[in-house]
Amino acid sequence: GDSVTQMEGPVTLSEEAFLTINCTYTATGYPSLFWYVQYPGEGLQLLLKATKADDKGSNKGFEATYRKETTSFHLEKGSVQVSDSAVYFCALSGGGSYIPTFGRGTSLIVHP
C-alpha cells in the first residue's frame, strides 16, 4: 500500500538557519503530495501541496518540489524563525483514495 517516510526528529536549528525535512513516498499511480504543520496546541494545517510531477508548492517561505524520479517531496525554508517551531507531516493522497496517508511527523525546534 501507499506509504510516506520522513526524517526522524527532532530537528533543532538556530534562527535564520536553512531547513530541510526529507520526505519520500511509495504509491501507485500519481498521487498528490502535501505538507501539513501542527503548531503547539493547534490542529493540523495544510502548509503546501503539489499535484503533479515537477510542481513546486510554496507558502510562508516554505517550498517543496514534487520529484517523481526520486519519489520525494522534501520541505525547505531558507531562513527559519522561532515561530516555525512545530510538527511537520508529509502526506499523499490519490490512487482513487481521497484519504491522505501521513508520515510520522518531524518535530522542528528553532532556538533564538
Add this chain to the structure above:
Amino acid sequence: EAGVTQFPSHSVIEKGQTVTLRCDPISGHDNLYWYRRVMGKEIKFLLHFVKESKQDESGMPNNRFLAERTGGTYSTLKVQPAELEDSGVYFCASSLGLAGTQETQYFGPGTRLLVL
C-alpha cells in the same frame, strides 16, 4: 468563523473504562473524519461521515470503537472498554466537499488520550 473543535483536550482513564470524545466540525461541513496518531507514529484514518452516514469506516481498529454523528452535526467517538494500546491523539477534521486535491480538510487540535 470557528474552526473544528474537540473535547476534551486531554483524557486520562484506566484500562476497562469508557471514554467519549466529541468533535464539532466547521458549520456547514458535511464531511467529518476521525484520525488517530499513536505516539511517534503515523496519523491513521479511522472513519469518514457524510452528514450522518458512515461513508468509510475501514480504519476503525475493532468493535470497541463506536462513532456516531446524529443529526449530521457534531460527532462522538466512544471507546468501550479502553485498552492500553488505545492511547494516542485523536484528531477530527471536516471539509465542505469530499477531501482530496481540491478540497481542504480542516483539523481540530486533537484529544490526547492516555489509558493506564
